[in-house]
Amino acid sequence: MAHVTGEVLARAEAELGRPVVLTWRYPIGPAEMEMVVSSTRGQRRLHDVTLFIFNPAGQLALIRKHNYPPGIWRAPGGGVAPGEELAAGAAREAWEETGLKVRITRYLLRVHVTFTCGEREQPWTTHVLLAEADGEPTVRDPKEISAVAWGSLTDLCGPIADAMLATPRGLFTYRAALHRTVAKLLNVI
Template identity: 35%
Template sequence: MTATDTDERPGIAAAVVVREGCVLLVRRRVGEGELVWQFPAGEVEGGESETEAAVREAWEETGVVVRVVRGLGERVHPKTGRRMSYTACEVVSGEAYVADAEELAEVVWCGVGDVDSYVPYGLYGPVREYLDRAAATS
């Protein structure tokens, strides 16, 4: 991506955490336009890869330790204009809770088939495909 594709702010890394047919979603205290529920996510810090940032954000926001399954791709988010990367993750340990009460209001394990009721504006294609495969194997 070039600087003309998005603004100059650091990219956002999202952790797509799936466990037993459910996906981990967070609700931010301050909404970002239509974005109410979303994957644990935050800015990539200096010297950090997108996958490292996704793992860190899952821990910082929800208290869940995750490991990378694989990268799912990146795009400029159509609602925020921010560069986004998505990383599929699996739970290593911990139970999800609001670990960052300043940023988050709520966390939920949502059935993969119910994601659209939480994220009605649609998912990035490769994320949708990953979740559909996860639902089929659970």
């Protein structure tokens, strides 16, 4: 049974609004496919929640992981646990990755993506939620996150996207497209 059930989604939509729903296909490399597939084993997790957390000044919380090349940041996110509501899981992930206590404000986007690598395919769903937070982001789990900072959607869709697209990593290409789609939906670009 998947963690994010139809009932969980129905409650999230009732509370946070109906998201834009898109369907994409993205090629990824063999090592990336192994990473995606390994995250689904045993957990049956075929999703992530990605959070666009804004502070009162309009800045966006961004994270870096240790294996990211220079110049690459992304919106924080993670998985919803079995039995957890979408907003509750997103708020927990926000706290774990940024140290920010957030208020989830909107269910903006649901992307059903099929990652491909040769003949292999792996379905995945990204749920994008908007949130608000005060305070300063901090690294709470230095084993997973190397840095957190306030940035902007303009940076995320400009120089950060350029850095992502300069790598051979398909998952960075996917994230750059996801970030740009959010910026378009929010009329930033």
